[in-house]
Amino acid sequence: MILPFTLLRRLECVLEPTKAHVLEAATEHVSKPEGVRERLLLRAADQPFFNASPLTLGTLSDTQTADDLMSYVQSFSADAREIFEHFNFEDFVQQLSVNNLLYQVVQRFASMDLSPQRISNFGMGSIFEELIRKFAESSNETAGEHFTPRDVVHLTTSLVLTGQDHKLKPHSIVTVYDPTAGTGGFLSESDEYIQQVSENVTVSLHGQELNPESYAICKADMLIKGQQVENIKLGAPQMKAVLNALSERDPEAELCTDSKGNPEPDTSLRDNENVPLTESVYDRHFYVFNPARPLEEIDADLKECTDRIKRMIEELSA
Numbered sequence: 001m002i003l004p005f006t007l008l009r010r011l012e013c014v015l016e017p018t019k020a021h022v023l024e025a026a027t028e029h030v031s032k033p034e035g036v037r038e039r040l041l042l043r044a045a046d047q048p049f050f051n052a053s054p055l056t057l058g059t060l061s062d063t064q065t066a067d068d069l070m071s072y073v074q075s076f077s078a079d080a081r082e083i084f085e086h087f088n089f090e091d092f093v094q095q096l097s098v099n100n101l102l103y104q105v106v107q108r109f110a111s112m113d114l115s116p117q118r119i120s121n122f123g124m125g126s127i128f129e130e131l132i133r134k135f136a137e138s139s140n141e142t143a144g145e146h147f148t149p150r151d152v153v154h155l156t157t158s159l160v161l162t163g164q165d166h167k168l169k170p171h172s173i174v175t176v177y178d179p180t181a182g183t184g185g186f187l188s189e190s191d192e193y194i195q196q197v198s199e200n201v202t203v204s205l206h207g208q209e210l211n212p213e214s215y216a217i218c219k220a221d222m223l224i225k226g227q228q229v230e231n232i233k234l235g236a237p238q239m240k241a242v243l244n245a246l247s248e249r250d251p252e253a254e255l256c257t258d259s260k261g262n263p264e265p266d267t268s269l270r271d272n273e274n275v276p277l278t279e280s281v282y283d284r285h286f287y288v289f290n291p292a293r294p295l296e297e298i299d300a301d302l303k304e305c306t307d308r309i310k311r312m313i314e315e316l317s318a
Contacts, residue, residue: 001096003131004087005109007220008073010124011049011080012056013115018045026052038077049080049223057110065106066097079219079229086216086234125188125225132183132217155309157189158316161197168198181207181232184218188225204228208235 015022025044029037041050053075060068070093073084096102114124167174176190187205194203205227209215215234222229255263 001092001105003128003217003220004084004089004092005105006114006128006131007083007224009057009109009112010114010224011051011076013113014047015045015049015051016115018047019051021045022050022052023054042077048228049077051076051080057106060103060106062103065103066093069093069102069106080223083216083220083223086212086219088213121225125221128221128224129185132221153185153189154193155313157186157193159312161190161193162312162316168194168201170198170200172198173202173204175204175206178207181209181218182211182214184221184232187218188221188227191227204231206231208233210235 021044022041025041026037029040032040038050041052042048044050051072053072055068055072055075057069057072060072070090073089074081076084093102096105113119116124119127161168174194176187176194178184178186181187184207187207191203191205194201205222207218209218209232212234215232219229219232222232258264
C-alpha cells in the first residue's frame with residue numbers, strides 16, 4: 001500500500017509546476033483522437049507522464065474519497081496508469097475505504113513534500129528502493145523475487161562491465177537488457193555505474209518481467225528516477241493470470257506428469273521445488289558422478305575467489 005501512495009504523491013509533486021498548462025491543453029484538445037491528445041498533453045507536462053484531472057490528493061472529497069481518488073488515478077497517462085493497475089491499487093483503496101481509513105491516509109501523503117526541489121531523482125530512487133526492501137522483507141516467501149540486496153547488485157554489475165571500456169567511450173550508446181528485470185535494480189545500477197566511469201555516454205535500458213507486481217515496481221522506479229519506461233515490458237502475463245485465476249495449489253495432490261509419465265517441474269515455485277530427482281528425470285541428462293574433493297582444496301578455492309573479488313572491488317574503488 002505504501003509503495004503506490006508514495007509513487008502517486010511523487011508524480012503529483014513532479015507535475016505540479018505544469019499542471020495548469022496540462023489542464024488548459026486537456027480542455028483545448030478534448031475532441032482530438034486519444035493518441036494525438038496524449039502526445040500533446042505530454043508536451044504540455046514536459047514530463048514522460050501527465051495527469052489531466054483538476055483534482056489533487058489534497059483536494060479529494062472526504063465523503064467520496066474512493067471515487068475521487070480512482071478518478072484522479074485514471075486521469076494519468078497510459079504508462080503511469082498501468083503501474084497502478086498492476087499494483088492492484090483499487091483493491092487497496094476499497095480496503096481502506098471500508099475501514100474508514102482512506103481519507104486519513106490520503107491526507108497524510110498529501111502533506112508530504114516529495115518535490116524534485118526537495119528530493120532529487122536519485123534520492124527518491126533510494127527512498128523507493130528502501131520501501132521495496134521493506135516490502136520484500138514482509139513477504140519472506142518471495143523476497144528474492146522482488147529484491148536483490150544493493151551490494152550484490154553493485155558487485156555483479158561491476159563484474160559484468162569490467163573490461164568493457166571499448167564500449168564505454170564518450171558519445172557511445174550503450175544498451176543494457178535484463179530479461180528477468182524484477183524490480184529493476186540491475187538496470188538502474190548499470191545506468192549509474194556507466195555514468196560514473198564514463199562521460200557523455202547514452203544508456204538505453206530494456207527489460208522484461210513476468211511478475212506483474214515486480215514489473216509495476218520496476219516501472220515505477222524508472223519513472224521516479226526520470227528514466228524512460230517504454231522499453232520495460234511485462235512478459236506473458238495473460239497465461240499466468242489465467243492459471244492463477246482457474247487453478248489452485250494442493251500440496252497433497254499427485255505430481256503432474258508429461259505425456260511420457262515424467263514429473264513436470266512447477267515453475268511458479270520460487271524458493272524451492274518439490275520435484276523428485278529420479279534417475280530417469282535428472283541423472284540420465286545431467287548427473288555424472290565425481291568423488292568429492294578434499295575440504296582443504298575447496299577452502300583454498302573459496303579463499304582465492306574471495307581474494308580476487310576483493311582485489312577487483314579495490315581496483316574499482318581506487
